[in-house]
Amino acid sequence: MTSALISALDPARAADPARYAIADAVPRVAVRPVTREEVSEALRAATRERLGVVPWGGGVALARDRAPERYDLALDLTALDRIVEYEPEDMTLTAECGATLATLAAALAARGQELPLEAPRAARATLGGALAANASGPRRLRFGAPRDRILGARYALADGTLARTGGRVVKNVAGYALHRLACGSRGGLAVILEASLKLLPAPETRVALVFGASAADVADGARWATFPRLEPALFTVVRGALAGALPVAAPTAPFTVFVGLEDDAPRVAEQEAACVRALGDPDARLEGESVAALWQSLTDLEDAAPARLTFTTADNTPEALAPLLDLVPDVPVMFHAPAGRLHVFAGPPHVAAVVAALAPPRFQLVDVAGMEPPEPIVAPQAAVLALRARIRSALDPAGTLALGPRWERGGF
Numbered sequence: 001m002t003s004a005l006i007s008a009l010d011p012a013r014a015a016d017p018a019r020y021a022i023a024d025a026v027p028r029v030a031v032r033p034v035t036r037e038e039v040s041e042a043l044r045a046a047t048r049e050r051l052g053v054v055p056w057g058g059g060v061a062l063a064r065d066r067a068p069e070r071y072d073l074a075l076d077l078t079a080l081d082r083i084v085e086y087e088p089e090d091m092t093l094t095a096e097c098g099a100t101l102a103t104l105a106a107a108l109a110a111r112g113q114e115l116p117l118e119a120p121r122a123a124r125a126t127l128g129g130a131l132a133a134n135a136s137g138p139r140r141l142r143f144g145a146p147r148d149r150i151l152g153a154r155y156a157l158a159d160g161t162l163a164r165t166g167g168r169v170v171k172n173v174a175g176y177a178l179h180r181l182a183c184g185s186r187g188g189l190a191v192i193l194e195a196s197l198k199l200l201p202a203p204e205t206r207v208a209l210v211f212g213a214s215a216a217d218v219a220d221g222a223r224w225a226t227f228p229r230l231e232p233a234l235f236t237v238v239r240g241a242l243a244g245a246l247p248v249a250a251p252t253a254p255f256t257v258f259v260g261l262e263d264d265a266p267r268v269a270e271q272e273a274a275c276v277r278a279l280g281d282p283d284a285r286l287e288g289e290s291v292a293a294l295w296q297s298l299t300d301l302e303d304a305a306p307a308r309l310t311f312t313t314a315d316n317t318p319e320a321l322a323p324l325l326d327l328v329p330d331v332p333v334m335f336h337a338p339a340g341r342l343h344v345f346a347g348p349p350h351v352a353a354v355v356a357a358l359a360p361p362r363f364q365l366v367d368v369a370g371m372e373p374p375e376p377i378v379a380p381q382a383a384v385l386a387l388r389a390r391i392r393s394a395l396d397p398a399g400t401l402a403l404g405p406r407w408e409r410g411g412f
């Protein structure tokens with residue numbers, strides 16, 4: 001079966017399957033195409049041979065995913081790594097899916113612009129992987145989710161058909177935004193080959209203020225009510241030893257609060273003064289390039305522990321953490337408050353207690369890493385799951401793409 005596939009492809013594109021293991025599953029074949037036509041050819045051959053395919057970017061997430069039921073072919077997309085078009089005046093960028101976030105950020109920094117995507121391990125994480133995971137980090141409020149930033153994409157459907165929706169410019173009326181549907185589809189609907197994104201101007205000034213806080217400070221709603229309505233670029237609360245991994249001298253308090261201010265210099269100075277009036281002098285203050293490094297390290301923390309539960313909540317101030325404070329006090333926590341995104345780094349002994357304490361509707365469990373899905377979980381409505389399955393089978397009737405959101409894989 002696989003030999004028929006290999007003969008359909010250029011042998012020079014063969015890669016070592018052992019490098020593409022997911023959990024303990026090793027694919028029978030791995031290929032690293034260098035053009036979109038070769039991606040198309042690989043998918044066409046895989047569909048013909050009824051093989052299960054997993055698209056691979058940098059493998060940051062896949063290395064920790066659960067193995068799919070069928071895993072025959074790893075499709076490594078990292079050779080498609082060109083910047084196709086960069087229009088600084090229009091603030092738009094089109095790049096191939098295998099370009100890393102770090103490479104793209106460096107190209108834009110030279111023109112004072114920013115890529116509105118954040119993902120752990122930016123030097124490895126690819127544009128395609130970040131979009132497919134709809135990944136975000138501590139600045140999600142400023143950047144929006146990836147699906148808010150994508151203008152258009154080229155992709156290969158599971159049968160190899162090459163397609164394109166949206167465009168490369170901001171003003172674009174193009175019918176159904178299927179490129180947005182691909183964001184968060186985790187490689188289960190199509191292979192993203194190229195994407196166009198709206199960019200942001202890099203801020204003139206960046207400042208990070210770092211405060212130690214006690215559990216009582218965190219739970220003190222009145223304290224956060226006096227916090228000025230600053231719209232900080234970042235407002236993250238970290239509990240536990242996690243903060244020790246960051247490139248800043250973390251306070252010894254049980255919690256560390258990071259406030260990020262990004263704007264023109266007078267506005268940042270004004271915001272900083274208001275912040276200090278509300279919270280007192282910070283324990284540490286950074287500015288300039290070291291701030292961007294700190295933001296990336298905070299993003300990397302998502303991957304810092306073997307097990308993670310991720311929740312969303314509409315409560316966007318630190319006292320939202322109150323239900324966790326008396327519970328398993330040593331469990332590390334990271335809360336990106338303005339975006340209402342909470343990561344709890346709890347392993348199996350504490351999972352049931354954490355899930356019960358953060359019960360819906362206030363908190364929704366949206367992701368887990370490094371463990372089997374906890375029970376009970378809040379599954380999407382049956383009707384929604386059925387609709388998703390119909391969309392999936394319309395785009396991939398042969399079931400070639402073996403991954404996809406875990407809800408659709410009989411679990412989380």
Ligand SMILES: Cc1cc2nc3c(=O)[nH]c(=O)nc-3n(C[C@H](O)[C@H](O)[C@H](O)COP(=O)(O)OP(=O)(O)OC[C@H]3O[C@@H](n4cnc5c(N)ncnc54)[C@H](O)[C@@H]3O)c2cc1C
Pocket residue numbers: 054055056057058059060061062063064065077097098118119120124125126127128129130132133135186187188190191192193302303369370403404
């Ligand atoms: C299942 C899962 C678990 C995650 N767990 C973590 C985690 O533990 N820690 C963490 O820091 N971040 C995690 N994330 C967030 C997000 O990982 C990453 O920041 C981003 O996906 C990394 O990019 P990558 O290129 O390394 O992606 P990869 O790990 O290579 O791929 C991630 C997903 O995207 C799909 N994919 C990759 N490229 C394409 C493409 N061009 N077209 C279509 N689909 C594609 C893959 O099939 C896979 O489902 C997770 C994401 C997923 C999907």
